[in-house]
Amino acid sequence: xxxGIVGGTGEIGEGLARRLSHKHEVILGSRDRDRAEETSSxxxxxxxxxxxxxxxxxxxxxxxxxxxxxxxxxxxxxxxLKSTVDSLSGFEDKIIISPINPIARNDHFSYQxxxxxxxxxxxxxxxxxxxRIVVAFNNxxxxxxxxxxEELEYSVAVCGDDDAAKHLVMGIVEDVSHLRAFDAGPLSMxxxxxxxxxxxxxxxxxxxxxxxxxQFK
Amino acid sequence: xxxGIVGGTGEIGEGLARRLSHKHEVILGSRDRDRAEETSSxxxxxxxxxxxxxxxxxxxxxxxxxxxxxxxxxxxxxxxLKSTVDSLSGFEDKIIISPINPIARNDHFSYQxxxxxxxxxxxxxxxxxxxRIVVAFNNxxxxxxxxxxEELEYSVAVCGDDDAAKHLVMGIVEDVSHLRAFDAGPLSMxxxxxxxxxxxxxxxxxxxxxxxxxQFK
Numbered sequence: 105x106x107x108g109i110v111g112g113t114g115e116i117g118e119g120l121a122r123r124l125s126h127k128h129e130v131i132l133g134s135r136d137r138d139r140a141e142e143t144s145s146x147x148x149x150x151x152x153x154x155x156x157x158x159x160x161x162x163x164x165x166x167x168x169x170x171x172x173x174x175x176x177x178x179x180x181x182x183x184x185l186k187s188t189v190d191s192l193s194g195f196e197d198k199i200i201i202s203p204i205n206p207i208a209r210n211d212h213f214s215y216q217x218x219x220x221x222x223x224x225x226x227x228x229x230x231x232x233x234x235x236r237i238v239v240a241f242n243n244x245x246x247x248x249x250x251x252x253x254e255e256l257e258y259s260v261a262v263c264g265d266d267d268a269a270k271h272l273v274m275g276i277v278e279d280v281s282h283l284r285a286f287d288a289g290p291l292s293m294x295x296x297x298x299x300x301x302x303x304x305x306x307x308x309x310x311x312x313x314x315x316x317x318x319q320f321k
Numbered sequence: 322x323x324x325g326i327v328g329g330t331g332e333i334g335e336g337l338a339r340r341l342s343h344k345h346e347v348i349l350g351s352r353d354r355d356r357a358e359e360t361s362s363x364x365x366x367x368x369x370x371x372x373x374x375x376x377x378x379x380x381x382x383x384x385x386x387x388x389x390x391x392x393x394x395x396x397x398x399x400x401x402l403k404s405t406v407d408s409l410s411g412f413e414d415k416i417i418i419s420p421i422n423p424i425a426r427n428d429h430f431s432y433q434x435x436x437x438x439x440x441x442x443x444x445x446x447x448x449x450x451x452x453r454i455v456v457a458f459n460n461x462x463x464x465x466x467x468x469x470x471e472e473l474e475y476s477v478a479v480c481g482d483d484d485a486a487k488h489l490v491m492g493i494v495e496d497v498s499h500l501r502a503f504d505a506g507p508l509s510m511x512x513x514x515x516x517x518x519x520x521x522x523x524x525x526x527x528x529x530x531x532x533x534x535x536q537f538k
Contacts, residue, residue, distance in 0.1 A: 211507075214509060214510075215512075215513060261520065261524065286524045286527075286528050287523075287527040288523055288524055289430075289527060290428075290429065292431060293519075293520060293523065295432075295516070296432060296513070296516040296520045297520070299513040299516060300513065303478065303510060303513045306504075306505055306510065307478065307505055310504040310505070310506060317537075317538055318537060319538055320524050320530075320533050320535060321535070321536055
């Protein structure tokens, strides 16, 4: 599968590239093409060193990631979502993964969704109607993504209104380390899934833990 | 500790009584005093048969549960919360545990909080200012509460604005089977914690699972 990563030089974007390039053709996008190319060749070197032979990761612009991907991950902070989406085109009929969590931090972390109810629901209002939005990867501890020696022993709640797109994304989730994908229902479940991220951030901070994630049991 | 359970003859209330009467003095309340007395003597018989010697569980009215408890669990459906609280008095200075999740079910389960933002925040508006509200026990699979042979291997997110009350409730949580309590921050985190319950109900239904709960790892 061709997977474009918009924001591919960020912490999670780069981690996703490292975790998916052994099975998929990753197109790592960035506002800065040079940086994307550097990151992608670094990803290939790293995976080759670890014994991966046919890994595939190329760098380009964010628009290249959209154009080249059958599936496009929007790995960007919520505050840059609108400006990034507005600067890109060609989302029609694509499967768009949103791992985006709108979070504020004051005394503690809190969930601060936009008026649409969640980042994913706001995204739905920005994209063409034929874009197939799927929420996934939201609650995986950010620090662990890039460290390939760390197995990701987490559950991933996946929601969306297009069942075929959702099940395809569930398959991609399960290609990553030890992640397990769970169908969590329609896109209207996205506020809860996104909200779990500030919850686990607070739990980590208040209980002396590191990199807290969740498992459904 | 004296723990009053309002709604003690419901599924979770009775389960809580069975899981706490070995360590605490439980006052099991109900609108129907006779039923509460029956349930409490049944609880004692059951625990005695399992080898528990000093278990303590008495039945009475919901008002008896409030009056007798240092800690009071409101184990009632959200739709009965306001009428129940309005019919009772004496909440001043008590620690009040809310395991309440406002959930609707149509095609799937969804979180339907009141305008205050959550059941716990609505409860805060109903109770006197000195009541110390703590959210706990929300995401434990309801069916498992009463089955004492089932260990509850779950995490419990606990939130509230009164730190002393919160930590005391965390201790009570850890007296129950294998439950582990996690400080999840202030009462404003309650919408996320309550929202996890419809999420895990959907996950159970959509992924062919039973009695799904969560663990923070």
